[in-house]
Amino acid sequence: MSIAGDLLDAAILRGGRTPVVRQTEAAECGLACLAMIAAHHGHRIDLAALRRSYNVSLKGMTLLDVVHLARRLHLATRALRLDLDGLSRLRLPCILHWDHSHFVVLTHVGRNSVTINDPATGRRKVPLPEVSRRFTGVALEAWATEGFERKTERARIRVFDLLRRTRGFARAATQILVMSVFLEFAVILVPIVFQLVLDDVIVADDRKLLVTVAIGLGLVLMFRTLVGFVRSWCIAATGARLTLQWKSSLFRHMLDLPLDFFERRHVGDIASRFGSLDAIERTLTTGPVSALVDGVMSVALVAMMWLYEPMLAVIAIGVMGTYALMRMVAYRFYRVANEQAIVTAAQENTHFLETVRGMASVKALTISERRQISWHNYLVDQISAHLRVEKLDIVFGSASTLLFGLDRIIIIVLGAQAVMAGSMTVGMLVAFLAYKDQFSQRVATLLDTLVHISVLSVHGERVADIALTTPEESSRTAPAPVAGQAIAAAPQAALSARGISFRYGDNERPVLSAFDIDVAAGECVAIVGPSGAGKTTLLKILAGLLRPSGGAVLLDGVPVQALGLERYRSQIGCVLQNDRLFAGTIADNIAAFSPAYDPDRIARTARLAAIHEEILRMPMGYETLVGDMGSSLSGGQMQRIVLARALYRNPRILLLDEATSHLDEENERSINAAIRSLTIARVIVAHRRSTIDMADRIVTVWPEGLAAPQRAATDGTMASA
Numbered sequence: 268m269s270i271a272g273d274l275l276d277a278a279i280l281r282g283g284r285t286p287v288v289r290q291t292e293a294a295e296c297g298l299a300c301l302a303m304i305a306a307h308h309g310h311r312i313d314l315a316a317l318r319r320s321y322n323v324s325l326k327g328m329t330l331l332d333v334v335h336l337a338r339r340l341h342l343a344t345r346a347l348r349l350d351l352d353g354l355s356r357l358r359l360p361c362i363l364h365w366d367h368s369h370f371v372v373l374t375h376v377g378r379n380s381v382t383i384n385d386p387a388t389g390r391r392k393v394p395l396p397e398v399s400r401r402f403t404g405v406a407l408e409a410w411a412t413e414g415f416e417r418k419t420e421r422a423r424i425r426v427f428d429l430l431r432r433t434r435g436f437a438r439a440a441t442q443i444l445v446m447s448v449f450l451e452f453a454v455i456l457v458p459i460v461f462q463l464v465l466d467d468v469i470v471a472d473d474r475k476l477l478v479t480v481a482i483g484l485g486l487v488l489m490f491r492t493l494v495g496f497v498r499s500w501c502i503a504a505t506g507a508r509l510t511l512q513w514k515s516s517l518f519r520h521m522l523d524l525p526l527d528f529f530e531r532r533h534v535g536d537i538a539s540r541f542g543s544l545d546a547i548e549r550t551l552t553t554g555p556v557s558a559l560v561d562g563v564m565s566v567a568l569v570a571m572m573w574l575y576e577p578m579l580a581v582i583a584i585g586v587m588g589t590y591a592l593m594r595m596v597a598y599r600f601y602r603v604a605n606e607q608a609i610v611t612a613a614q615e616n617t618h619f620l621e622t623v624r625g626m627a628s629v630k631a632l633t634i635s636e637r638r639q640i641s642w643h644n645y646l647v648d649q650i651s652a653h654l655r656v657e658k659l660d661i662v663f664g665s666a667s668t669l670l671f672g673l674d675r676i677i678i679i680v681l682g683a684q685a686v687m688a689g690s691m692t693v694g695m696l697v698a699f700l701a702y703k704d705q706f707s708q709r710v711a712t713l714l715d716t717l718v719h720i721s722v723l724s725v726h727g728e729r730v731a732d733i734a735l736t737t738p739e740e741s742s743r744t745a746p747a748p749v750a751g752q753a754i755a756a757a758p759q760a761a762l763s764a765r766g767i768s769f770r771y772g773d774n775e776r777p778v779l780s781a782f783d784i785d786v787a788a789g790e791c792v793a794i795v796g797p798s799g800a801g802k803t804t805l806l807k808i809l810a811g812l813l814r815p816s817g818g819a820v821l822l823d824g825v826p827v828q829a830l831g832l833e834r835y836r837s838q839i840g841c842v843l844q845n846d847r848l849f850a851g852t853i854a855d856n857i858a859a860f861s862p863a864y865d866p867d868r869i870a871r872t873a874r875l876a877a878i879h880e881e882i883l884r885m886p887m888g889y890e891t892l893v894g895d896m897g898s899s900l901s902g903g904q905m906q907r908i909v910l911a912r913a914l915y916r917n918p919r920i921l922l923l924d925e926a927t928s929h930l931d932e933e934n935e936r937s938i939n940a941a942i943r944s945l946t947i948a949r950v951i952v953a954h955r956r957s958t959i960d961m962a963d964r965i966v967t968v969w970p971e972g973l974a975a976p977q978r979a980a981t982d983g984t985m986a987s988a
């Protein structure tokens with residue numbers, strides 16, 4: 268989209284027409300379209316706020332889901348099937364089903380083209396032949412009904428709140444401010460000295476005064492350099508402190524977020540949201556202080572100019588006013604351009620990370636060319652978005668050079684006339700010009716700073732997605748267990764789940780409904796069921812990783828929530844389907860990077876997991892380094908180390924999700940024997956007969972909504988609990 272396009276967006280943002288809301292996650296086009304339509308009718312809601320009221324899974328939304336959410340926003344809807352001719356009769360803006368997997372908002376229908384707001388790429392005109400290829404023929408009209416409120420709902424972080432809560436910022440800001448004020452004295456003083464030199468020293472040929480003035484100027488210069496040096500030092504130190512404080516507390520917060528937060532977002536997007544803190548820090552370290560100083564200085568400089576020549580001062584103020592007006596008008600599209608630059612950078616980063624992580628598949632499928640093309644497209648989007656911001660900067664830079672240059676010429680001409688008329692001296696004119704230049708520069712910088720600070724809200728919105736998501740209740744935040752609810756010290760425990768219900772998104776069918784399971788202390792239960800039935804989901808719920816929408820998990824009869832999640836998890840040894848190792852040694856990984864690990868216990872658990880001998884045969888034994896995410900190990904080795912890691916914790920409950928799926932028969936047999944010999948409660952999700960057979964009992968999970976005869980047909984061999 269061009270600068271003209273940005274201008275259009277900006278105008279629309281002002282005028283209440285249909286703004287572009289960009290999706291930041293792959294599955295969010297439906298949400299973004301609804302946000303656009305709601306904004307058109309006056310309810311300006313951002314995606315973060317919408318996401319909070321409606322959980323969309325990574326699979327995205329169907330048209331029916333869009334209808335349901337529209338109803339919650341008090342928008343009435345009408346779904347239609349139509350051909351191209353019917354587009355002109357639609358009530359606009361409306362949602363079009365696009366490319367069979369995407370939604371866009373139709374805002375205008377012309378003779379040869381239509382205008383759409385595409386949540387993925389922005390606003391554009393689409394020629395009718397392209398529409399006929401991409402439009403699936405399904406449209407959804409939406410309009411405000413009773414109960415619809417014109418309001419603004421934004422889940423964003425107020426950047427100044429961040430500052431208020433930052434330790435030591437107020438003190439550092441005050442120091443920087445005081446030093447800035449000292450520096451500014453020099454700015455006010457120097458033109459007066461120039462005037463003195465021109466009017467008194469040169470005219471009167473006063474050499475003694477010249478020496479005094481030169482010494483004075485030298486002292487001012489030294490003072491300025493020193494204060495400037497200390498000020499820059501303070502700014503750098505404050506910036507570093509802010510980054511450290513903000514990033515570590517945001518990372519801490521992120522670690523406490525529930526697992527489903529990460530399951531619904533791309534890793535590149537989360538990284539980019541995190542990176543938004545850098546942008547906030549860069550602007551806020553100096554922004555508020557320099558805005559304050561520039562503001563006060565502008566007033567002081569106006570006063571100085573007024574003292575010299577009010578008429579010339581009025582001209583300087585008038586030109587400045589014109590520039591300020593121009594920046595205000597253009598602010599909105601500067602913001603839109605910035606927003607696009609950030610979102611496209613996140614998309615490019617996500618694609619990049621995904622490609623690097625999936626390199627083996629890329630090569631095996633010979634899709635390097637296709638990945639290259641799609642990455643190239645993202646990169647072009649990103650670079651053009653940045654280019655748009657840069658072009659805007661160039662436009663403003665040139666406009667200010669032109670305006671202030673003209674202003675200077677006018678003032679020199681009028682000032683020279685005043686000197687010739689005797690109402691000003693040459694020294695006064697030079698001093699006035701120095702003040703005027705400072706004034707123009709200060710106000711321009713002040714406006715730039717204000718624009719940058721306001722654009723920070725874009726970054727604030729992105730950080731808010733992490734910072735405002737409610738953390739799961741951990742032991743740190745959970746109340747201390749009430750008497751009788753503490754975890755017993757006995758090595759064995761019973762696990763049960765009562766009435767468990769779960770769905771991945773508000774728009775998803777339930778995976779589990781009112782599901783019950785009891786595992787007695789010391790018992791081994793195998794969970795079986797067809798693929799996609801919900802076994803992994805159940806195991807994650809039992810492990811305290813997913814929070815069920817209904818029902819409760821109980822350890823020895825005490826609900827998990829009452830125990831505190833972290834305390835509960837510390838009792839559980841868990842091996843998930845795609846469990847990962849972290850970069851470090853094998854010993855570090857088995858001991859989960861505990862600083863005081865017990866080598867004997869590590870060897871014992873590795874023996875149980877049938878990996879001890881293999882580790883000893885490795886070049887550096889337990890000190891062998893494991894690559895990023897376990898990449899230097901075979902799938903089977905990784906599975907056994909992950910199992911050893913789970914056993915190292917001395918768990919009271921062991922949960923295994925296809926933990927032996929990569930193993931050969933012999934290794935599987937010895938692991939099964941080891942697991943059978945354990946005396947703790949075990950829950951094992953398995954497909955293999957040999958693993959299922961070692962269980963004391965089998966529980967079958969059936970896909971929700973599957974009728975009994977279908978269940979029998981799905982798997983006749985499975986025993987039911």
Ligand SMILES: Nc1ncnc2c1ncn2[C@@H]1O[C@H](COP(=O)(O)OP(=O)(O)OP(=O)(O)O)[C@@H](O)[C@H]1O
Pocket residue numbers: 324325326530771772775778796797798799800801802803804805
């Ligand atoms: N993150 C997710 N978002 C949305 N839906 C999901 C997610 N993870 C799983 N599902 C869906 O939940 C259902 C149950 O998945 P689950 O992984 O629990 O099945 P499973 O019985 O363990 O399957 P398998 O035996 O193939 O591992 C599936 O329909 C799956 O598509």
